[in-house]
Structures are given as structure tokens and as C-alpha cells.
Amino acid sequence: MLDNPEPSPWWLRRRTWVVAAAGAVVAGTATVALVAQASGAACAAAVSSGQATYYAADGGGNCSFDQVANPMVVALGNAEYAAGAACGGYLDVKGPKGTVRVKVTDRCPECTPGHLDLSRQAFAKIGDPVAGVIKVTYSKVVNPPVPGPMTVRVKEGSSRYWLALRLDNTGNPLSSVEIQSGGGWKALSHTDYNYWIAQNGAGTGPFTIRATDTAGRRTTLSGVTLAVGTVQRPGATAASAAPKTPAASRSVTVTASAAESAVASDPPAADASDPPGAETMATAGATTGAQPAKRCG
Known part of the structure; x- marks a missing residue:
């Protein structure tokens, strides 16, 4: 190791x-569970x-x-x-x-x-x-617009025996990241330098990763490869925060086409200086208008 x-x-x-x-960004697919609040306000x-x-x-x-x-x-x-x-x-x-x-x-x-x-x-x-x-x-x-789809970077030194992943364009901080393993999900540990670690590795890939943020939004990224040092961009769609009550929500699943993904070793052209209120969230095959966050009353 x-x-x-x-x-x-x-x-x-x-x-x-x-x-x-x-x-x-390496080609892949992304499935995102959308849970829309009745109010629609972030x-x-x-x-x-x-x-x-x-x-x-x-x-x-x-x-x-x-x-x-x-x-x-x-x-x-x-x-x-x-x-x-x-x-x-x-x-x-x-x-x-x-x-x-x-x-x-x-x-x-x-x-x-x-x-x-x-x-x-x-x-x-x-x-x-x-x-x-x-x-x-x-x-x-909470739930701010971001410059583009969620990205994954595999850290240098990763292999089938030790794997470290950094996710970006998450909007909210992440509360957990899991990797599909043996028919279930294995939780990764988080470091203070913001990589998520599978200490004993996860094989040679491709990997399916599930990220949950602090607002309860869950994104599943499929087709992530063991391409060390590259920024992979499986197409992703923003998901709303989890509802307080089941009656106030509906659930939708969106699957992105692998053809909409790209390969890149450089960071996305858009950066954090772009005015978030003017952004539209990037999706695979569709564009969703991003709404500015509102303060809780």
C-alpha cells in the first residue's frame, strides 16, 4: 500500500x-436525487x-x-x-x-x-x-449557485490499495462521501486538507461515488476512473435541500448521459469570482436556472 x-x-x-x-474529466454518468421543497426557497x-x-x-x-x-x-x-x-x-x-x-x-x-x-x-x-x-x-x-457541475479529482499516490478523492462545485460543504463496494456503500474518511480517503483502496475502478451535503442533497457520480491528478467532470444536476416533512416534497431522479462528460487535467474555466447570482447550473443535456439564496426569516 x-x-x-x-x-x-x-x-x-x-x-x-x-x-x-x-x-x-473523464466520461461517466451522474444520477442525482432531487427533493424539492414546497417553498422553493434556499x-x-x-x-x-x-x-x-x-x-x-x-x-x-x-x-x-x-x-x-x-x-x-x-x-x-x-x-x-x-x-x-x-x-x-x-x-x-x-x-x-x-x-x-x-x-x-x-x-x-x-x-x-x-x-x-x-x-x-x-x-x-x-x-x-x-x-x-x-x-x-x-x-x-445554503444551496448557492456554482460555476459548473460537481467535479472529482483523484489524488496523486492513489492506487487500487489507497484512494483519495477531492470533490468541488458542491455548493454546500459535504457531510459524507461514500463509494459503492460489494453491493453496498462504504463511507470514506475526511481529512483536514479536504480529501476523502478509502484507506484500503477500492480496486481499480471505475467507481461510483455518493456525496451528501450539509443541506441533505445527495449526488451519485458514476464512471469515476483511477486517473490520478486529473479533474473529472461527470455531468451533475443541483439538488434541493431535504424537506422538513415528506408531505412538502417530491422526489425526482435525473440520469446524465456519459456523452455529456468531458476529460480535463486543468481546473474549470469558471472560477469562484464569477457572480453566483448570474450563474445557471450546468447539467447534462439540460440547464436549470440557479436561484440566489434567500435568508431564513
Whole structure:
């Protein structure tokens, strides 16, 4: 069995806050269970207050996502990062100049709860970079639009004996990832660098993966291959959050055609800087209009 080639420890990647005021896809199929709420509205979590700084983020960071050209991202302190459980989620952050939506992509060990370390680009949208530190309010976004279909990346070092998967474009953070094995489902363990691990491997593939997010949406991705280091894009459709009562919902199953999938070794062209409210969710063979998240009343 191959050892896990984990990324460099966080303290080896030095973070520098800029405080100017103080000193100057492989072909496959995807099946998604759709559970539509009667109200049809997505809700954001309660508003929190805190402060924001900024740093030279690239969209990657401790969550192991791909770098992007114009990152609208945030690093969270240990408590809010929650050992990687927050990776892939989105926050709406409001500052003196307006509001920006950012994706959680990184960890800030020095940040206390309520301290957001934004990318320079995101900070500039809501505050004056000369100030360096600004007061903000922020809230988690539930079921946000995303730039494209869910993707899977197989980590370097993976084999039939040890498998590590990173999922992106999930919208909400993931609560569990399972892999089909022996007629059932085997739960994968989550690392703080946002890979899901089958410690004893899962064979040579192709694999069928089932991901469940924190809103209860479940997506099944089929035809994921053991193609190390590539971003695989089995076509996927966004699913609504699980209903509170069975009577208020309906269930639909959508199966994507393998012909709609693509092979890629580079990250998707769209990135987290695209205005989420203007996006439409990518689907295989169809396009679903993405609705901006609404706050819970």
C-alpha cells in the first residue's frame, strides 16, 4: 500500500496579512436525487459579526482546490474551518462598501472566531485596502449557485490499495462521501486538507461515488476512473435541500448521459469570482436556472 503524500504543513506556507494603514474529466454518468421543497426557497444561516483582513490568496489553500485567476475566497480560523468540514461552502460577507460572496478554500490558524481572512480581490469589493482591517457581518449561504457541475479529482499516490478523492462545485460543504463496494456503500474518511480517503483502496475502478451535503442533497457520480491528478467532470444536476416533512416534497431522479462528460487535467474555466447570482447550473443535456439564496426569516 502506498503512503499518503499529504500536502506541506500549514506552517511552512507563511501567511502575510496586508495592513496598509499600519505600514504603507473523464466520461461517466451522474444520477442525482432531487427533493424539492414546497417553498422553493434556499435559506442562509444567521448573521455573525466580526472583522476581515486580506492576504495573497490564489483559490487553492488548505482545502486543496485548484488555483484561479481572480479568487473570491476566504480562509477561516481553526474553529470555523472545523478540520476541513467548512471547505467548499460559501459566505456572504458585508463590509463598508457592499457585499461579496466568497468560497471557503483555506485555513487561517491565527484567526479567532469571527475573523475572516479574505483574498485581496474579495476584500477590495467591500472595503478600502488601505484600511487593512474592517468590520464585517457574514452568513453562510445554503444551496448557492456554482460555476459548473460537481467535479472529482483523484489524488496523486492513489492506487487500487489507497484512494483519495477531492470533490468541488458542491455548493454546500459535504457531510459524507461514500463509494459503492460489494453491493453496498462504504463511507470514506475526511481529512483536514479536504480529501476523502478509502484507506484500503477500492480496486481499480471505475467507481461510483455518493456525496451528501450539509443541506441533505445527495449526488451519485458514476464512471469515476483511477486517473490520478486529473479533474473529472461527470455531468451533475443541483439538488434541493431535504424537506422538513415528506408531505412538502417530491422526489425526482435525473440520469446524465456519459456523452455529456468531458476529460480535463486543468481546473474549470469558471472560477469562484464569477457572480453566483448570474450563474445557471450546468447539467447534462439540460440547464436549470440557479436561484440566489434567500435568508431564513
